Amino acid sequence: MEINISLLKKICETPGTSGFENRIRALIKKEVEPLVDECRIDTMGNLIAIKKAKKANSKKLMLAAHMDEIGFITNYIDKDGFIRFNTIGGFDPKTLTAQRVIVHGKKDLIGIMGCKPIHMMSAEETKKLPEIKDYFIDLGMSKEEVEKYVSIGDPITRERNLIELGDCISSKSMDNRISVFILIETLRLLKEVPYDLYAVFTVQEEVGIRGAHLATHEINPEFGIAIDVTIAYDTPGAQEQEKIIKLGQGVAIKIMDKCTICDYRMISYLKSIAKNNNIPYQLDVRNVGGTDAEALQLMGKSGAITGAISIPTRYIHQVVETIHKSDLSNTIALTKQAIENIANYSWEHI
Numbered sequence: 001m002e003i004n005i006s007l008l009k010k011i012c013e014t015p016g017t018s019g020f021e022n023r024i025r026a027l028i029k030k031e032v033e034p035l036v037d038e039c040r041i042d043t044m045g046n047l048i049a050i051k052k053a054k055k056a057n058s059k060k061l062m063l064a065a066h067m068d069e070i071g072f073i074t075n076y077i078d079k080d081g082f083i084r085f086n087t088i089g090g091f092d093p094k095t096l097t098a099q100r101v102i103v104h105g106k107k108d109l110i111g112i113m114g115c116k117p118i119h120m121m122s123a124e125e126t127k128k129l130p131e132i133k134d135y136f137i138d139l140g141m142s143k144e145e146v147e148k149y150v151s152i153g154d155p156i157t158r159e160r161n162l163i164e165l166g167d168c169i170s171s172k173s174m175d176n177r178i179s180v181f182i183l184i185e186t187l188r189l190l191k192e193v194p195y196d197l198y199a200v201f202t203v204q205e206e207v208g209i210r211g212a213h214l215a216t217h218e219i220n221p222e223f224g225i226a227i228d229v230t231i232a233y234d235t236p237g238a239q240e241q242e243k244i245i246k247l248g249q250g251v252a253i254k255i256m257d258k259c260t261i262c263d264y265r266m267i268s269y270l271k272s273i274a275k276n277n278n279i280p281y282q283l284d285v286r287n288v289g290g291t292d293a294e295a296l297q298l299m300g301k302s303g304a305i306t307g308a309i310s311i312p313t314r315y316i317h318q319v320v321e322t323i324h325k326s327d328l329s330n331t332i333a334l335t336k337q338a339i340e341n342i343a344n345y346s347w348e349h350i
């Protein structure tokens with residue numbers, strides 16, 4: 001499958017931390033509007049794209065891919081013009097060292113994530129892991145100049161371009177823009193759908209799966225599938241038993257994480273679809289993390305038969321999140337087949 005790298009690059013590089021998804025939402029809306037029957041935005045900002053089944057009063061299948069990314073928010077500008085911030089989403093503090101960010105004030109401003117130079121640290125300090133509070137953002141401007149453009153509450157995102165390397169692609173915010181891309185490309189490939197398809201690009205997942213709660217509650221689907229990244233810890237230092245998911249070994253079908261035990265029927269359905277279509281897959285069992293699947297399973301009036309399709313990703317929540325091109329194609333293939341065959345499966349409890 002030919003990968004539309006320039007679209008993926010735009011999707012990854014467009015800013016949109018949780019609660020400030022305006023720009024990424026506008027880009028997705030432009031892409032999906034021609035591919036669906038209806039496209040709307042709910043109160044919280046979830047983008048809901050609907051493709052109708054031929055039959056009226058069809059059952060509903062909801063797919064969710066969160067469009068927000070981890071980031072920061074301005075909470076103080078000091079007398080020398082340095083910006084202090086809160087984090088939005090989960091950061092490993094050491095990954096902030098030597099990074100560039102973009103402060104989204106009246107205009108976008110590149111900033112440096114500054115911290116104390118090693119030469120000035122005591123022997124004690126050099127042994128300690130950095131904390132978020134050790135960092136500040138330097139715009140290279142005086143306080144007066146900074147305040148012309150930046151206000152308290154302005155969002156900040158990480159600055160990093162998408163690159164191809166070997167058979168892989170690396171960028172900031174692969175979590176979860178790769179799944180946004182997968183959902184868009186799946187919509188592009190679909191012709192008819194057996195059940196009404198709700199492709200939802202959710203907001204505020206990184207701060208607690210918030211957008212998906214509202215969207216699922218309102219849509220009330222019978223079936224739910226979340227699309228997100230999963231941890232590929234297949235790098236030096238990993239124990240054999242930690243290499244559950246490996247890059248380039250196929251799409252990951254979630255069994256459980258900290259927030260969800262996927263419906264056993266959805267797990268066997270996704271496995272059978274993968275087998276029947278010769279799509280390589282890996283099974284993902286963890287006791288950490290969570291995805292929009294949590295909301296999909298719980299927030300409809302009667303709940304939904306829910307699972308999750310994940311794309312293996314190295315270095316999650318760093319600016320160099322990396323995926324394998326073959327996993328990308330396999331994830332799109334499984335997502336498409338899972339949508340098209342959903343009416344041909346017995347969903348009764350056994």
Ligand SMILES: [Zn+2]
Nearest residue numbers: 175176228229
């Ligand atoms: Zn995610």
